Amino acid sequence: MNPLPLPFNRVEGTAILAEKFESFQGEGPLTGQRCVFCRFSRCNLTCSWCDTKYTWDWAQYQPTDVSHRVAVPELINWVAECDVDLMVITGGEPMIQQPAMTALAAGVGEDVRVQVETNGTLAPVPELVDLVDLWVVSPKLANSGVGYSRRIVPPALAALQDTGRAVFKFIVTDVASDFSEIGELIDTFGLKRIWVMPEGDTPEKVLAGTAAIHEPALERGWNVSTRLHTLTGAR
Template identity: 65%
Template sequence: MATGSDRDAVVDRRRDTVLVAERFVSTQGEGPYAGQRCAFVRLSRCNLRCGFCDTKQTWDWSRYRPAEVSRRLPTAQITDWVAGTGVDLLVITGGEPMLQQPAMAAIAQGVDARVQVETNGTIAPIPELAERVQMWVVSPKLANSGMPHAIRIVPDALAALTATGRAVFKFVVADVDADFAEITELQTTHGLSPVWVMPEGETVEAVVAGLAAIHDRAVARGWNVSGRLHVLAGAR
């Protein structure tokens, strides 16, 4: 498996600048806010190396050159940009954005918008960030990611995110039988609720087939179902 630098897993404690992969305005394609117009700020670097990752430009330096796919920007520039978009929802994603929490907190505190953070759930939030985030979309990685369990599942971090009272847990499903069994075990062991499941896939055909495979079985378990609207719409 291709890997990035070990430095990518180091928490960046700078507050005034942030390492950004991209920023754009679109609609949220996944989870509880799907379909809502929002500003995306994708932070660079990640502490995991998932095989199905669709944002490898944030960490895979065997394919990308860091200087060509990321920029260090003042956090004030990001807040000014969000204000100029006119949106009322900011989605901070990655990579793994929680590697840059002080900068995230500065951005979240500086915008007049709801803030949603998308995270893999391996890093607990710092208080000044936790108090400003309206929704945590936590996506613990399953065995289908190719990552060892001890690295991808961090109980203390999951507990801290659950304790905010504003977390949902979204899982990427590739093999329905195996993945549903693992999700059930994680839900029971760590008290994860509410649960959302979403098909893995980067084509319309894969997403539609995946939704058909998971929908009824997810509903029967009391779980929510997410599509991937950006894939279906051919958007970002």
């Protein structure tokens, strides 16, 4: 199953958005921080356990039902109205729409930190790099069901690592096999600042997964992330 290309005519200064909302960051190093999410629609991968399939799975969803084109100045004004100091640009895979990302990150101003969540398959353009305070890069493992050459793109990983502001977060379904694969990726690409997080769409699965990865991650010197939004039932 392959995602379709962006179906709407490109319009300067706009983004194809799935949703926007205010909440708390549920994953990674900034877990628990109040923020706004700008969820860009479309993705270049097709992970089997994806919890945002409405951004790319057109066998289940109609693109025009689950996404809409939004003017970037409208998004900037909305962020200002929310009065937050953290904006998370996520997806899908937001890096497919880097011109819109760049305009949005530049427009919110220096008082709003910008975090980007990406699967690490697309390198950032130079004008975007300095506008992002934190890159949360989540390279997909074999457990995603996506072929290696699609999910692991060495030049993109290197470019994100070279920003000096990237962390690498891996989704774990099986500790033994996934930790081995993560270790290989770390060694191959020299990845630093590692986080591991359990896959799970229920509080029970997340709690069990977190317990399973706790000691093995500690032994390897890796960080652990939970999934706060899944535990609380929030967005």
